[in-house]
Amino acid sequence: MIIIGIVIIVIGLFFDFCGSLGIVRLPDVYNRLQAATKGVTLGTCGILIGICFMSHQSVFVIKCLLCCILLMLTSPISTHALVRAAHIAGIKLWDKSVVDKYEEDKPKPE
Amino acid sequence: MRKIYFAIICFIVWVLLTWNFGWQELTMGVVVSLFVSLFFGDKFLGIKIFSPVRIGWMLYYIPIWIYYCIVANIDVAKRVLRPKMLIKPGIVKIRTNLKTDLGKVMLANSITMTPGTMTVDILGDELYIHWIYVSTEQEVEATKIIASAFEKILKHIFE
Known part of the structure; x- marks a missing residue:
């Protein structure tokens, strides 16, 4: 059981690392948030599920699973809020972006 | 009615998170979930x-x-x-x-x-x-x- 837990934690750490690397390497706010949300959500859930396998008390299992569910539900929403705020505040997309349909339709600030 | 359902769900989450069945924790859980559902119960989408x-x-x-x-x-x-x-x-x-x-x-x-x-x-x-x-x-x-x-x-x- 402990070995399974360690393997899952290592996988989670790998995805966390990819998410962080994405924040450094990708060109603009929007692409960076893509990498950050996906990598960090699954990476953190991986660490939590690894702890579930390693611990022998039901308390930790229940708390970890609840945290997983809350994380899965809330992290896309916070990303959505950040991206929308960035776009309305007027941060430009990367120079080589091909299309921006939102620019035409978005509600104009007062 | 919505507020009551919302309070029950809040209380279940509270119990799962604390996982302690002493009377102090349970009383505090009831108070907090009633307080929260008083303000946010209207936003709950119903039992449907x-x-x-x-x-x-x-x-x-x-x-x-x-x-x-x-x-x-x-x-x-x-x-x-x-x-x-x-x-x-x-x-x-x-x-x-x-x-x-x-x-x-x-x-x-x-x-x-x-x-x-x-x-x-x-x-x-x-x-x-x-x-x-x-x-x-x-x-x-x-x-x-x-x-x-x-x-x-x-x-x-x-x-």
Whole structure:
């Protein structure tokens, strides 16, 4: 059981690392948030599920699973809020972006 | 009535999080969940969602969601680790035919967790999607690629 837990934690750490690397390497706010949300959500859930396998008390299992569910539900929403705020505040997309349909339709600030 | 259901759900979450059955914790849990439901109970969407058919579709939806989540992460890892990054970003528009607010929110959440896409805003029936590799700018095709897999299932759950 402990070995399974360690393997899952290592996988989670790998995805966390990819998410962080994405924040450094990708060109603009929007692409960076893509990498950050996906990598960090699954990476953190991986660490939590690894702890579930390693611990022998039901308390930790229940708390970890609840945290997983809350994380899965809330992290896309916070990303959505950040991206929308960035776009309305007027941060430009990367120079080589091909299309921006939102620019035409978005509600104009007062 | 909504507020009472909301308070019960709050209390269950409280008990699961504290996992301590002393009378002090339980009393505090009752007080806090009543207090929270007094303010936010109106936002609760009602008990209608908890019918057996909808819960069945929800259970069918969870593995699909986890599968797409893992695929998305492998996709991000591949794009980030490649020396010359393969990206062609842009914001496209897609149209959904879900009607309820909760359905739209869950569709937006699911789209954010799928490979290479992220929801920017919802205006009426239109979702604006930031796509890390834009393969088509047409509304209909983009809808088919991005949203169709989730829409069919979400329609059974939330409508």
